[in-house]
Amino acid sequence: MEPIRILVVEDDQDINRLLCTILNDAGYLSQSAFSGSEAMLWAEKEGFDLVLLDLMLPGLTGEEFIARVRQHGTMPIIVLSAKAGVEDRVKVLRLGADDFIPKPFDNQEVLARVEAQLRRVRKFSAPAEKKQRFVCGDLCLDREEFTVTAAGNPVTLTAREFEILALLMEYPKRVFTREQIYQHVWGEDYFGDDNTVNVHISNLRSKLGKASKQEYIKTVWGIGFKMADL
Known part of the structure; x- marks a missing residue:
C-alpha cells in the first residue's frame, strides 16, 4: 500500500516544520511549500492525497489556490488560518475547502481532521464491486445484465447514461456535483464543462420519463x- 502524501502549504517555517513533523510521526509523507505559487507547482507536478493550507501566503493567496485546484481536482483541502471569523470560514468552504481549523491549532485535532477527510475520500472512491443490482422505487438497474427498467418497462441507455444512473442509484441520498459525476463516469479530469454532464442527465431523464x-x-x-425520494 502506497503511503499517503500530504502537501503542507504554510509560509511560517516553524509552523510548516511542526505540521510536517506531526504528519510524519503519524506515518504520512509530507511535502512543504512556503507560498501559494510553489504549492500550485507541486500540486500540478505531483499527486497528493490531501492539502493543509494557510490562507495568508505570498504569491497566490490560499483562496486563489483553492479556486485553481477546484477547477480540475477534488483532493481534500483543510485550511488552517488565523482568519477564523465566520465570514472567512464560510468563504473558503464555499470556494471548495473541505474543512477549516483555526490557529492556534491542537496537534491531535489536526490529525483527527486529516483522518476524517481521508476516510471520506476512501468511502466514495472505492470501487463498487459488491452490489450489482440497485432498486429505487419502481426503477431497477442491473450491472451484470446491463439492463434498466422503469415501472416495469425496459429503458435503453448509452454506456455513459447507464453509469451516471448507476452512480446516483448506488448512493441515492448523496448529492453529486457535475465535477464528481464527470470524473467518475468519464475517468478524466474535469475542466468545468457543465454542458457535457447536463446533456447526459437531460437525455437520461427523457428516456426514463418515456x-x-x-x-x-x-x-x-x-x-x-441526486436520486429523487421515491
Whole structure:
C-alpha cells in the first residue's frame, strides 16, 4: 500500500516544520511549500492525497489556490488560518475547502481532521464491486445484465447514461456535483464543462420519463444531482 502524501502549504517555517513533523510521526509523507505559487507547482507536478493550507501566503493567496485546484481536482483541502471569523470560514468552504481549523491549532485535532477527510475520500472512491443490482422505487438497474427498467418497462441507455444512473442509484441520498459525476463516469479530469454532464442527465431523464411518468433524478440547485425520494 502506497503511503499517503500530504502537501503542507504554510509560509511560517516553524509552523510548516511542526505540521510536517506531526504528519510524519503519524506515518504520512509530507511535502512543504512556503507560498501559494510553489504549492500550485507541486500540486500540478505531483499527486497528493490531501492539502493543509494557510490562507495568508505570498504569491497566490490560499483562496486563489483553492479556486485553481477546484477547477480540475477534488483532493481534500483543510485550511488552517488565523482568519477564523465566520465570514472567512464560510468563504473558503464555499470556494471548495473541505474543512477549516483555526490557529492556534491542537496537534491531535489536526490529525483527527486529516483522518476524517481521508476516510471520506476512501468511502466514495472505492470501487463498487459488491452490489450489482440497485432498486429505487419502481426503477431497477442491473450491472451484470446491463439492463434498466422503469415501472416495469425496459429503458435503453448509452454506456455513459447507464453509469451516471448507476452512480446516483448506488448512493441515492448523496448529492453529486457535475465535477464528481464527470470524473467518475468519464475517468478524466474535469475542466468545468457543465454542458457535457447536463446533456447526459437531460437525455437520461427523457428516456426514463418515456417509460414512466415518475421523476427519478432531482436537481439540487447550485450543487448537482441526486436520486429523487421515491
